[in-house]
Amino acid sequence: MTIRILIVDDHPVVRHGLKTLLEGRTEWEVIDEAEDGLQAVDKAGLLRPDIVVLDVGMPKMNGLEACRIIRQTVPECEILFVTQHDSPQMMREALSAGARGYVVKSNAARDLLAAVEAVSQHRPFTALNGHSTANSS
């Protein structure tokens, strides 16, 4: 079954990079992109993706707020944060907001595919620099 993914980041170059990485897997489909939290909420409601790959710091509405709303409006959709913030505090906030996964941008090339794999099976995946966790709970 195809995993449908929405990519959300305010920087087009990062969206290009994420798309390139994700499209390496034939069973995953990047269905659309959004450049801020507000657009992410709208597109998630409309397209009902399986996974939203979400940045934290964005204009109009940040990723944490967008995550909370998407989890309420599209509860079956899983959220994977891909962010600059290599911080346990931010990771806790992201998980509290309802995210299933958390990956640091500087390690995205290493961690993203494993994270999407885990999150697509509703398993948590978190990875800060030097420490990653994926489990089947």
Added chain:
Amino acid sequence: MKLRILIADDHELVRRGLIALLQTHEGWEICGEASDGREAVEKAKQLKPDVVILDVGMPNLNGLAATRQLSRQDPHCKIIVLTITDTDQVVQEALDAGARGFVLKSDAARDLVSAVEALQRNRMFLTPRVNDLVLAGFLDRGHRPTQGNPPDLPKLTPREGEVIQLLAEGKSSKEVASLLNLSTKTAETHRSNIMRKLGFHSIRDLVVYAVKNNIIQVQLPAHGSNVTEPVA
């Protein structure tokens, strides 16, 4: 013959994005990638690219210092600097260092192809704000920004500039020596000279100086309710 491009950014995600932007352009070839300024200088020496695209904020050797080394190493190599900010100081340092293209990371998807095309035609590519700055400098002084050391590094040698970055990144004298192929004693001498020349008494002073002068870039602490995040 294809235009050969070397891409240097410390984030692989950004490199992938930049490659995706450029590789479909007919007549262009991505000949290599580097994850810091030092690797970029080494790879440029081996690969002889026509264009190097350099992020400013990279570990070990930042993009501005790498631009200076690349310009000395191969004056024909054209350099585009990618930056998250076009402040006067970064602009002046980049142009003085030898960059001929200046693109904001946030605008890279829109501007980078045009920037490479401009350099391919032996023209410069600057953001509108940088264009205004360069013009203002020309009108004020009758010439473009002056060549030479950046304004806030008047007394330091290029090697001392490299040592400052490494020390500010938290590396020990031994690690500095290893990275720069020096003896530990020479690295310590550089460190002492830097502290003396700039009148610093602690590494803290040096780190503050490095941040203020864009030698290193730091990530601000995260605050959940109102987060802003620079591009990688």
